[in-house]
Amino acid sequence: MCSGSRQGVTDRANDFGSYDWFVAKAEALLTPLAELMRDGDSVIPIDGPPSDHGEMADRLESVARPMLLAALWLGADRDPTRPMLDADRLATWFRSAIELGTDPASGGYWGNLSNHHQHAVEMAIIAMSLGIAGPALWEPLADDTKRRVAAWFAQIRGHAGYRNNHLFFDVLVLEFLHAIGESRPGDDEAIDHLMRQLESMHMGDGWFIDGTNETYDHYNAYAFHTYGLYWAHAFGRRDPERVARWRTWASSFLADYAHCFASSGEPAPIGRSLTYRFNGVGVFALAFLNDIDSVKPAVACELCARCIEFFTSRPIGQSQGCLSIGWTDEFQGIREPYSCAGSPYWSAKGFFMLALGRDHAFFTSPATQLPADGPFTRPIRTPGWVVRSVGGGEVEIVNAGGVCSPGAAARFGSWRWGRQAYRTGVGVLIAPKAEVTPPDLALVARTADGKEAYDRVSTIPARLDSEMAQSFFALGSKATGFHVNVESRVAWNGDWLLLAFRVTPQQPAILTFGGFAIADGSGDVSSDGVAVVSGRDGRQAVLQALDGFETIDVLKRSPDAPRQHLYTDDHAVATASTGELSEPATLVALVYAGTDEAAAAPWSVETIGDGEIRLTHATLGEWSVAGLVP
Known part of the structure; x- marks a missing residue:
């Protein structure tokens, strides 16, 4: 079984990570849901905000994901x-919900599917659930109910879906x-067509781009490879033959992905749908x-257990005790438009x-230990990442890739994929609107009048190795014609990042770069132009501008502003x-986050220019980087 001795997790008398431990964790998440289940209902009344899919879709989501x-x-x-829990009562309630939800004559009918509708997502979850727990959920259903379920599922044939993991x-x-014997002629060919689209x-190397979103993030794990x-x-x-292909891809991907979790179990907070937490x-x-x-069994168990414990040991429940929208607590600001009260139960895939x-x-x-329990630097070519361990068992994604389609940028915010780095244990800022760019670890270009701001939307990785990450991107918009070309190079030393940008503005521009945002910081x-931000937990962030910048400031959340930090109400950056x-x-700038x-x-600058930077530090000694300055 998994270790009982690790950073940030208390000893569980050798029970930590046992089979029964995972069973108990799942049961603890089911308990508040079971208390909300009422006979004769086909949905679970979880309190929370609506999505933009409509009430019918939200009602279905509230039962499908817990299922x-x-x-x-x-x-x-x-x-x-x-x-x-009373397993018989739980299974009986879900069978009743299935019977009512798929009956158009019932007041609890879940509704019909239509093109580009969320119902397709929840139909698939229910189909998975019926396959996983067939003896409890499917086999006891009456034959006429089974036929009705099959007819409800059959609406998915030929419907228009999004060309991403939704296929x-x-x-x-x-x-x-x-x-279940309800296929139609042509279904096999349709499945082959859909799988070829997904493929x-x-x-490369097990990494998928999420279709029309054009993004790399945790959807590789909890969508493409899970499904x-x-x-x-x-x-x-x-x-x-197709199975062998997908297994080969998954093998490569998982060897990389195991490095994206801190010793605490926290995943690096990159991308969308962070509220799915440990899924x-x-x-x-x-x-x-x-x-x-x-990934060896002991490592996989340790990783799963630490990740689930990282979240479930924190106040992630809402007023009913159900999973809330948020990360380490309830934080509605993290929510994308497609999320509703039942959305966090996508975390079920973590079990x-x-x-x-x-x-x-x-x-x-x-x-055994996780990769984050020791030193490592792992370049991952396809997404354009260098994943590395930093102090205190944290991990960091140095992001020399990152692509975001115009549609994804407008709907979710390109900053979810466009920061220079994403580090565990620090958190990130979440903008209140997709079009607003948070300053932390982002290079942002503003028009000379300050009215427009632009961040990364598409990045081309170049050099990617254990010492440096180089990339090219542009800041601007077709709509305004504003354009700044950027060549970025990043090196690292312990908890420090050294960043150099060669910027070429096509119009007058002001460039701003932010350090790590510290929760409850000031x-x-x-x-001498060094900004230091300290948090209540002893964590510090430092921003030291070396060349090209004129002003340095510390921004702190104003009392009347909405929360932005992933961890807590207040922050400073x-x-x-x-x-x-x-x-x-x-x-050129240096940034630090750690304890x-x-x-x-701060560092002392010995040389900067002629393609080389040489620095000295009272504790860390000398640091010389060739090829950093473009």
Whole structure:
């Protein structure tokens, strides 16, 4: 079983990470939901905000996503000697909900599917749930109910879906219909077509771009590979060649992805749908259902347990005790337009280890460490990332890639993928609107009058190795014609990042770069132009401008402004800005975040120019970087 000794997690008397530990965690999440279930209802009345999909979709989501969690728990090898939820009552309620929800004559009807509708997502979740817990949820249904469920699912044939990971939802529903004897001529060809479309999104080494969103983030884990490995395990015997391909991709991806979690279990906060919290770890368990061992069982168990514990040990419940929208607490500001009260229960996918037997090596292997428990630097070419360990068991994604389509930028904000780095243990700022760019770890160009601001939307990675990350991007907009070309180079030393930008403005522009945003922080700027922000937890952030910047400031949330920090209500962040630039210029800055006060001291500049920077530090010694200054 997993180790009982690790950073940030208390000892659980050797129970931590056992099969029964995961069962109990799932049950604890189900308990407040069970208390809300009422006989004769087909939805769970979870309090929370609406999505932009409409009330009918939100109602369905409130039952479909918890159903997956319930299915994994119901299908688990539970210890009958331990007190637990009433499994029979839970299964009975969900069967009744299925019967009512798929009956058009019922007042609890879940509604019809239409083109580009959210119902396709929830249909697939229900199909997965029925497959996972068939003896509890599917087999006891009456034959006429089964036929009605099949007719409801059949609406998915030929419907217009989004060309991204959503294509998997059609695949999973059509495969379920085939499994229960309700397929139609042409379904196999449709599945093949959809899978080929999904495979066209594979960019290499197991990494997928999310279709028309054009983004790389945790959707690789909890969408492409979770659905891909579930499909391979449940239905892949009909297409062994495709199964082998998806398993090979997953093996490569998981070897990379295991490095994206801190020693605490926190995932790096990059991308959208952060409110799904720990749902990305389920793919590590699904790997073993597919005979994939690129991440060893003990490491996978430790990672899953630490990630689930990281979140569930914090106040992530809302007023009813159900999962809230947020990260380490309830934070509505993190919500995308498509999220509603039931959305956080996508985290159910984090419990696929319950589908493994309790005697599986996942649970019985000797304790081990995570990659973040030791030093590493891992370039990942396809997304354009260098993932590395930093102090205190944290990890950082140095982001020399990052692509965001115009549609995704307008709907979600390009800053979710466009920062220079994403580090655990620090958090990020979440803008109140998609078009507003938070300053932390972002290079932002403003028009000379300050009325327009632009951040990264598409980045081309160049050099990517254990010492440096180089990339090219442009800041601006077709609508305004504003354009600034940027060449970015980033080097690192412990908890420090050294960044150099070669900027070429096509119109007068002001460039601003921000340091790490510190929760509950306050700070000031020293006489020698170094900004220091300190938080209540002993964490510090430092911004030291070396070349090209004219002013440094510390921005703190005003009392009447909405919350922006991922962790807490208040924050402070240091920024450095240029004057108005009309000619090419080189900007160089150092940023730090950590808890080592001696390491946080500023650097002395020995040489800057001629392609080299040489620095000295009272604690860290000399640091010389060639090729950093463009």
